[in-house]
Amino acid sequence: MRQRIRPSHLRNSAAFVAAAAIVGAVPAVAAPAAYAEEGEPSLVISSLPRTSPKPGEVYDESVVITNKGTATADGVTFRIRLTRGLDFPEPVEGCTYSTVADEVRQALCELDTVIEPGASIETPVRFKALPKALMEAVEYGTGPTGETPAEGFGDSYHRLTLTADSSADLVAVGDDTEALAGGKQSVTTQLRNAGPGWIQNQESDDQTALMVQIPPGTVATEVPKECAPFGIDGPSGPGGTPGKAKYVCWPADHTIEVGESLSFTFMLDIKDDAKTTTGEVKATSVYDIHPAFDKNPANDKAQIRIAIPTDNEPGPATSGGSSTGGSTDGGSTTGGDGNDPDGQSTGGTGSTGSTGATSAGTSTGTSTGGSTSGSIDGNLASTGSDGTPLIAGAAAAAAALGGVLVMAVRRRRAAAKSS
Structure with a gap:
């Protein structure tokens, strides 16, 4: 039987990296999450706090994933996308990195964890601001039941705009x-x-x-x-x-x-x-x-x-x-x-x-x-x-x-x- 992984373990195993600064960044506003139909998990993620890092600085915060459904989420796929003025500080085990359209950097991380109904876990989001960082954006989160998120935003997948302390x-x-x-x-x-x-x-x-x-x-x-x-x-x-x-x-x-x-x-x-x-x-x-x-x-x-x-x-x-x-x-x-x-x-x-x-x-x-x-x-x-x-x-x-x-x-x- 799979054991629930402690938040401290998640912090070491799930890393997401992105870099840039925040100025007037407004996290995606999610509608109140309703409980899913019986027998299905429903994941909700908290929003990242605002910041305005200088180029070269690392942003290191955590988000909380809560299961508001009626079934266990067995494993979570967590995705982070960064605009080109941001990057991941270092590779993390369990994450696959790639560059997608418009030079967007992406990390797709598999969290080997179980989230029972009503329970929450915490996972880190880390990224650094590159020398050319200025007006940036970060996407982060998972799918409603823990699968790879689709395009668009909601309770389980957010977007944050950032403005670096630069010019x-x-x-x-x-x-x-x-x-x-x-x-x-x-x-x-x-x-x-x-x-x-x-x-x-x-x-x-x-x-x-x-x-x-x-x-x-x-x-x-x-x-x-x-x-x-x-x-x-x-x-x-x-x-x-x-x-x-x-x-x-x-x-x-x-x-x-x-x-x-x-x-x-x-x-x-x-x-x-x-x-x-x-x-x-x-x-x-x-x-x-x-x-x-x-x-x-x-x-x-x-x-x-x-x-x-x-x-x-x-x-x-x-x-x-x-x-x-x-x-x-x-x-x-x-x-x-x-x-x-x-x-x-x-x-x-x-x-x-x-x-x-x-x-x-x-x-x-x-x-x-x-x-x-x-x-x-x-x-x-x-x-x-x-x-x-x-x-x-x-x-x-x-x-x-x-x-x-x-x-x-x-x-x-x-x-x-x-x-």
Whole structure:
């Protein structure tokens, strides 16, 4: 007959490792557990306490597993999953380790124990924060009767978001180029993560982004699909929409690794009467709220400068006519048409463009017919303690831009005002 293993023995035999920091982490809220039908165990797990470890520190806490069913749980499969800024301190006997989708580290541990109805056991959860730890998440627990847990959360399987005591330095990179009035010119902007932490927001839909102000006197005719028009306080239309004065751009998977640069290239039509003009790029969030983890705002802004020679100055050999003097004062139109409902001018559509497919730390790419490899034709769904499973990626925060996004924008705006 199998003997019940003492908690002290479990602590040595069942180990789970994960690392990262916690800031505003909210454990999954489980509904009150009801007793299962007769003859079946029903396991309930306690929640991990919050913390905010520094990179290199080890998180060492325990959870309690209680059997609220009417039958004995004979053996328990306990699983822990960690985002990429966390890791297990050391291997533990009885645990199998692997890396699953989106670089999520997983430990699957077999607890050779018996939990009688009404009884509880305690088991440790240990993980360490890596040097690049910042916004992290941990999944932990078992199935309702002690089996391997399925995807999703409940009484026996929880999710905890963590924010490490660290930072990530966002850097905005603009462009400095030349063009002829009446011609066309591409400009490439970048959002770079100078570290030390990697970026993937696990706690909200306010994802890291790059704000792009189109230089006055020009019209954006080709726009990356990762770049949506920016309204009063958030995205206001589908990605790739031409002819707007301001855009907000972010990666489809909401992830920016340490040292990675995301590139967003726009094709601009230069007005016939345009003179040298300047736009701006800014490292921010999709709701234009400065990320709290960025402690160095000095490099958050950069310029897009387009030098346009006058009639008396030689210019670069680009297509288009010559400048005719005069200047513009923001906004842009094409073909002399009127403004759109947002009060921004409407431009034509182009045949080629550039988008951000990440490669070797730099996001570059091309598109044809106005389509690109990325997509932002969705709203940002909030993530949190009971959010998307890690193997689906924190990235799974994108759905359709529309009414839900408007509500989210208002929610974020209200939060910003109250903070």
